[in-house]
Amino acid sequence: MSKDFQIGLVAAAVALPKEYETSESIANASGIPQHVIETKMGIVKKCRANADYHPSQMAVDAAKYVLKDVDRDSIDLILWTGSEHKDYLVWSAGIFVQRELGLKNAYAFDLSARCSSNVLGIKVAKSMMQTDSKINRVLICGGHRTGDLVNYQDPNSRFLYNLSDGGSAMLLERDGFNPILESKIITDGSFSLDVIIPGGGTRNPHHQNMSKEEKCLQVPDVAGMRERLADRSISNFIKVIKNAATSSMSKPIDYLGLLHMKKSAHDEILNQLELKQEQSIYMDHYGHFGAPDQVLSLGLAERRNLLKKDDHIVLASAGIGYTWSAVSIKWEKPCFKQITLNEFEK
Numbered sequence: 001m002s003k004d005f006q007i008g009l010v011a012a013a014v015a016l017p018k019e020y021e022t023s024e025s026i027a028n029a030s031g032i033p034q035h036v037i038e039t040k041m042g043i044v045k046k047c048r049a050n051a052d053y054h055p056s057q058m059a060v061d062a063a064k065y066v067l068k069d070v071d072r073d074s075i076d077l078i079l080w081t082g083s084e085h086k087d088y089l090v091w092s093a094g095i096f097v098q099r100e101l102g103l104k105n106a107y108a109f110d111l112s113a114r115c116s117s118n119v120l121g122i123k124v125a126k127s128m129m130q131t132d133s134k135i136n137r138v139l140i141c142g143g144h145r146t147g148d149l150v151n152y153q154d155p156n157s158r159f160l161y162n163l164s165d166g167g168s169a170m171l172l173e174r175d176g177f178n179p180i181l182e183s184k185i186i187t188d189g190s191f192s193l194d195v196i197i198p199g200g201g202t203r204n205p206h207h208q209n210m211s212k213e214e215k216c217l218q219v220p221d222v223a224g225m226r227e228r229l230a231d232r233s234i235s236n237f238i239k240v241i242k243n244a245a246t247s248s249m250s251k252p253i254d255y256l257g258l259l260h261m262k263k264s265a266h267d268e269i270l271n272q273l274e275l276k277q278e279q280s281i282y283m284d285h286y287g288h289f290g291a292p293d294q295v296l297s298l299g300l301a302e303r304r305n306l307l308k309k310d311d312h313i314v315l316a317s318a319g320i321g322y323t324w325s326a327v328s329i330k331w332e333k334p335c336f337k338q339i340t341l342n343e344f345e346k
Helices: 023-030 034-039 055-066 093-101 117-131 155-160 222-246 263-272 293-303
Strands: 007-015 020-022 045-047 077-080 107-110 137-145 165-174 180-187 255-258 311-319 323-331 336-339
Touching (some): 007 180, 007 293, 055 093, 055 137, 117 293, 117 323, 165 293, 222 263, 293 336
Parallel strands (some): 007 336, 077 107
Antiparallel strands (some): 180 323
C-alpha cells in the first residue's frame, strides 16, 4: 500500500460503566458453581450498566475522548458499530451520535455484523477512504448493553453469560500512523437461526404479555449448534487471523486482540498460532462487550507496555450468525486517549 493511501488508527478509547456483576452473583442466579463461572467461562466479573446508561451515550462518551483536541468539523464520516439492542427499535444511532457530538460536516450510518462490527467497520472505513478522496477522517463508535439479553435460568444459552456492557470509539485518518493493513471475513449462514430473540421482530411483534424469556437471547437447537461450532469455529478463527496476517506483513504476529470467550477456546487459538499467553490478554474481569472487545484488548496491551514500534497487531472477533473476522495493523505509536478501568482492575 503506497503512502498516499495509508489509513491509520490515530486514536481510540473505551467507555465502561462503573457498575459490574460478579461471578458470585452469576452463580447465584444460574445455579452454576462459582468456580465453574470463573475457571471455565472465564468470568471473574463483568461490566454492567445501570438502567440510565444507554448504548448511544456509551458511544458518545468514548468518542469525546477520541475527539479531544480534534477539529470536529474535520470528521467526514461516522460509522455506528454498536449493538442492534440500542436505545430504540428501528433507530439510526449513528445519526444521533452525530447530533450529540456536533459533527455537522459528517454523515453517518449504522453498520452491523454483531460482535464483528468493529473489524468490519475498520475494513469499510478504509475502503471508503481509499475510493473517496473527500473522506479523510472517520469516527467508528458504538455502545452495547447486551448484558440485558441474558437469561441465567436458560441452560442452553450458558455461552452467552459473559455478555457485558460498554462502548468504544476509534478515529481513522488518511496518512495517519498505525496503518491499517489487510483483513479477512468469513460468514456461515448455517448458524443464522441458532441464536435469536423470539419476541419483538415481525414474526412475533411486541405485545403486553410477552414473557421475559421471549425478550432474551435463546438457542433453539443447542445440540446442533454445538456440533457445527466444534467443527468450524476454531478453524475459521485461525483462517481469518492467518489470512489477514500473512497478507499484511512477513513478520509474525506480535499481539492478538481477541474477543472474550471461554478460556479453553482462547488458549486453543493461541496454541494453534504458536503464540505465548503474554501475546494476548484474557479479559476475565470485563466480560464480552461485543464489538468493543478488541479495542479494549488493544488499550490494555498499550497500558501494560506490551506493544512496541513496528509490532504486527491482529484484531480478531466472531459474531453470532456466524461471522469470523480479523484485521492487521502495523503498530507505530500509542493512540489510546482514555481507558476507564480503575474500578475493574482492583
